[in-house]
Amino acid sequence: MASGGNQVGGGQGFGRRRFLALGGGLAAMAVAGCGSNTGRGGSPAGGDKPELAQWYHQYGETGTQQAVKKYAAEYPDATVNVVWTTGDYDKKAASALLTDSGPDVFEYGNGPSIDMIKAGQVADLTDLLGDAKDDFTPSLLQRMTYQGKLYGIPQVTDMQLLVYRKSMLENAGVQPPETVDELIAAAKALTSAKVKGLFVGNDGGVGILGGPALWSAGLDYLTEENTFGFDEPAAIESFRKLRQLFTSGSLLLGAPTDWSDPSALTQGLTAMQFTGLWTFPQLQKDLGDDFDVLPWPKLNDGGKASVPVGAFAAAVSTKSKNVDAAKKFIKWLWVDQTDKQLDWAQSYGFHIPARKSLIETAEKLKSGPAADAARLVNEVGRPQTPLLWTPKASTAYSDALNKIIKNGADPAAQIKTVKAVVDAELKRIAG
Amino acid sequence: MSSTAPSLARRLRGRHDRNLWFGIFVGPFLLGLLIFVYVPILWSVFLSFFDARNTVTPTDFVGVGNYVDMLSDPAFRSSLATFVLFAAFIVPTTFVCSLGLALLVNRARFAKAFFRSVFFLPTACSYVVASMIWKLSIFSGVRFGLMNTVLGWFGLEPIAWLSVTQPPWYWLVIVTARMWLQAGFYMILFLAGLQRISPTLYEAAAIDGATGWKVLRFITLPQLRATSTAVLLLLLIIAFQAFDEFYNLLSTSGQYPPYARPPLVYLYYAALGQGQDFGHGSAGAVILTLMIALIALVQGRFLGLGKRED
Numbered sequence: 001m002a003s004g005g006n007q008v009g010g011g012q013g014f015g016r017r018r019f020l021a022l023g024g025g026l027a028a029m030a031v032a033g034c035g036s037n038t039g040r041g042g043s044p045a046g047g048d049k050p051e052l053a054q055w056y057h058q059y060g061e062t063g064t065q066q067a068v069k070k071y072a073a074e075y076p077d078a079t080v081n082v083v084w085t086t087g088d089y090d091k092k093a094a095s096a097l098l099t100d101s102g103p104d105v106f107e108y109g110n111g112p113s114i115d116m117i118k119a120g121q122v123a124d125l126t127d128l129l130g131d132a133k134d135d136f137t138p139s140l141l142q143r144m145t146y147q148g149k150l151y152g153i154p155q156v157t158d159m160q161l162l163v164y165r166k167s168m169l170e171n172a173g174v175q176p177p178e179t180v181d182e183l184i185a186a187a188k189a190l191t192s193a194k195v196k197g198l199f200v201g202n203d204g205g206v207g208i209l210g211g212p213a214l215w216s217a218g219l220d221y222l223t224e225e226n227t228f229g230f231d232e233p234a235a236i237e238s239f240r241k242l243r244q245l246f247t248s249g250s251l252l253l254g255a256p257t258d259w260s261d262p263s264a265l266t267q268g269l270t271a272m273q274f275t276g277l278w279t280f281p282q283l284q285k286d287l288g289d290d291f292d293v294l295p296w297p298k299l300n301d302g303g304k305a306s307v308p309v310g311a312f313a314a315a316v317s318t319k320s321k322n323v324d325a326a327k328k329f330i331k332w333l334w335v336d337q338t339d340k341q342l343d344w345a346q347s348y349g350f351h352i353p354a355r356k357s358l359i360e361t362a363e364k365l366k367s368g369p370a371a372d373a374a375r376l377v378n379e380v381g382r383p384q385t386p387l388l389w390t391p392k393a394s395t396a397y398s399d400a401l402n403k404i405i406k407n408g409a410d411p412a413a414q415i416k417t418v419k420a421v422v423d424a425e426l427k428r429i430a431g
Numbered sequence: 432m433s434s435t436a437p438s439l440a441r442r443l444r445g446r447h448d449r450n451l452w453f454g455i456f457v458g459p460f461l462l463g464l465l466i467f468v469y470v471p472i473l474w475s476v477f478l479s480f481f482d483a484r485n486t487v488t489p490t491d492f493v494g495v496g497n498y499v500d501m502l503s504d505p506a507f508r509s510s511l512a513t514f515v516l517f518a519a520f521i522v523p524t525t526f527v528c529s530l531g532l533a534l535l536v537n538r539a540r541f542a543k544a545f546f547r548s549v550f551f552l553p554t555a556c557s558y559v560v561a562s563m564i565w566k567l568s569i570f571s572g573v574r575f576g577l578m579n580t581v582l583g584w585f586g587l588e589p590i591a592w593l594s595v596t597q598p599p600w601y602w603l604v605i606v607t608a609r610m611w612l613q614a615g616f617y618m619i620l621f622l623a624g625l626q627r628i629s630p631t632l633y634e635a636a637a638i639d640g641a642t643g644w645k646v647l648r649f650i651t652l653p654q655l656r657a658t659s660t661a662v663l664l665l666l667l668i669i670a671f672q673a674f675d676e677f678y679n680l681l682s683t684s685g686q687y688p689p690y691a692r693p694p695l696v697y698l699y700y701a702a703l704g705q706g707q708d709f710g711h712g713s714a715g716a717v718i719l720t721l722m723i724a725l726i727a728l729v730q731g732r733f734l735g736l737g738k739r740e741d
Binding site: 091094095097098115116118119121194201202203204206207208252253254255256258260269391392394395396398399402403406407408417 | 484485486487505506567570571572573574576589590591592593594595596597683684685686687688689690700701703706707708
């Protein structure tokens with residue numbers, strides 16, 4: 001089992017929780033120094049085999065680095081050098097793609113960005129899935145597809161969900177909430193002098209509730225035709241509820257650790273917390289079976305409960321000297337080698353395999369809250385953000401949420417501001 | 432008597448090999464400056480005229496388009512407003528605080544060196560570390576945070592310092608962090624200035640019957656004019672470059688609140704990370720550079736920086 005997800009920087013799924021929070025958006029951590037080891041060249045390749053550099057971010061779980069090295073070493077058709085990147089991986093990977101000394105194969109949160117695709121930095125991987133295509137979670141594949149071409153192969157699935165302390169709800173006589181109104185009422189009932197009812201991050205939910213707030217109202221970031229998705233009265237109502245939560249006095253704010261860490265819940269600062277699947281080992285260790293899971297509830301009958309789902313995906317740099325060899329390698333590792341994929345998802349932490357058929361064989365996902373979580377992914381899982389939701393759109397949206405939630409700004413006016421930015425971005429991408 | 436002119440090599444090396452040694456000592460730094468400072472600056476100016484998304488060798492010339500975009504971008508403009516607000520807070524408070532400290536330390540009868548070190552020491556601390564201490568322990572929003580514990584003694588409710596905008600407590604956190612870190616440094620500058628004031632001036636003032644505030648007003652402050660000008664200029668420029676404490680105090684995973692986003696933080700998000708929009712980022716950087724230069728010039732002219740003291 002993992003070494004634990006509660007330490008800053010050393011936590012399980014540190015990179016995952018970062019990317020989950022990013023929502024296809026922004027790099028979060030300070031820049032660490034750039035190493036000169038790009039994984040290319042150096043030691044002489046064995047025989048005539050091509051040499052490939054495979055980049056990963058630093059996973060928090062013990063044994064992950066050894067595992068990916070082992071997978072790479074077992075690949076017969078190329079010499080694969082694993083580069084394990086500490087620090088701000090997203091930024092390092094993105095800037096390395098500008099140069100010839102970047103990776104051949106690299107992972108990226110939710111697949112390559114739309115600008116990477118449009119700049120021709122990543123290779124088309126459409127033909128790699130073959131018959132296995134139907135076995136991958138469709139929404140994730142769709143997230144990584146642009147104009148009919150697939151640019152990333154999902155490696156493992158992660159999610160965010162609402163976790164609550166069963167005993168606290170029972171003591172307060174509160175039922176697990178099924179609507180946003182019930183959630184607000186429950187948070188109020190669970191709040192006492194020492195415990196707050198709900199924790200959705202120290203920013204009051206700006207960082208992680210952007211998606212769930214829309215889905216709960218039956219809306220989305222973008223429509224199916226890739227136009228702005230939430231210029232609707234339901235969105236206004238949903239944002240008002242977030243503001244109501246923020247001013248209710250039942251939200252935990254200014255906790256020492258943020259939503260991605262389970263400490264607020266395990267230390268009894270809050271009764272409910274919106275957090276990630278990666279906190280489960282720590283939750284089980286500290287709370288035993290005194291916790292259960294829920295999706296973010298629906299706002300009204302037109303909306304749906306939801307859990308945001310994301311995935312690190314493998315991609316190939318077009319600057320690679322061996323694009324075909326690199327494609328063959330990721331087909332081998334992330335499509336064909338199902339035992340390795342299961343090992344990757346299950347042996348070092350708590351994740352959902354990217355292939356649906358493997359979920360059924362994953363022992364850790366067969367019982368308790370973990371089984372419920374896995375079920376939620378299939379039933380109400382939504383990709384965190386659409387591919388065309390660019391960093392600029394993401395910033396505009398989080399700015400608007402900040403103003404609505406914290407300052408009580410008028411949601412309708414804020415939505416208009418976001419729409420103007422998003423429309424311009426969509427136009428730019430289409431052009 | 433008549434000797435041939437020194438060879439070219441010899442002339443290049445100069446008298447006593449002075450030029451040679453100059454080259455050996457200065458050359459590497461000059462080269463470093465060129466490669467790591469001037470080339471990137473010029474490259475950045477070049478990029479600012481191109482649509483440079485996910486590339487540093489762009490081909491799509493857009494003229495001043497990026498500049499127009501940045502200047503009409505409400506988020507960039509509001510980042511400039513944030514700076515003005517921040518500078519309006521931090522420049523006078525640090526100025527007064529460091530001058531006050533310098534006057535106190537200068538007048539201390541005993542343990543002068545001790546007090547000087549105590550106030551100077553925070554300068555050695557990194558902004559990142561200080562921000563973490565401020566955020567996680569002193570201004571933590573839970574009831575057992577240091578400030579909230581103190582408030583609790585007076586029966587006051589805990590405050591979520593960095594999470595609320597009404598009232599804007601976050602400014603207190605940001606400004607105090609920077610004050611703590613930089614006041615000591617400017618105190619040293621003021622101390623140096625104070626020690627240059629001739630004691631005879633004070634003696635003459637004393638004979639004329641000036642005491643206390645009057646001495647400060649008519650002797651000390653005018654004599655510190657040159658130092659004050661330099662300190663003000665430095666404070667303003669450094670305030671302009673604010674990044675570390677803002678970023679480390681306020682960024683949460685994935686997003687950064689708009690209400691306290693200085694220009695560098697905005698450019699960081701716009702141009703780096705997944706954005707990789709070097710065209711707009713460079714245009715923003717050039718605009719900022721010009722603004723800093725302009726403000727420095729105006730301020731210098733206004734306060735008489737570099738003017739010969741009469």
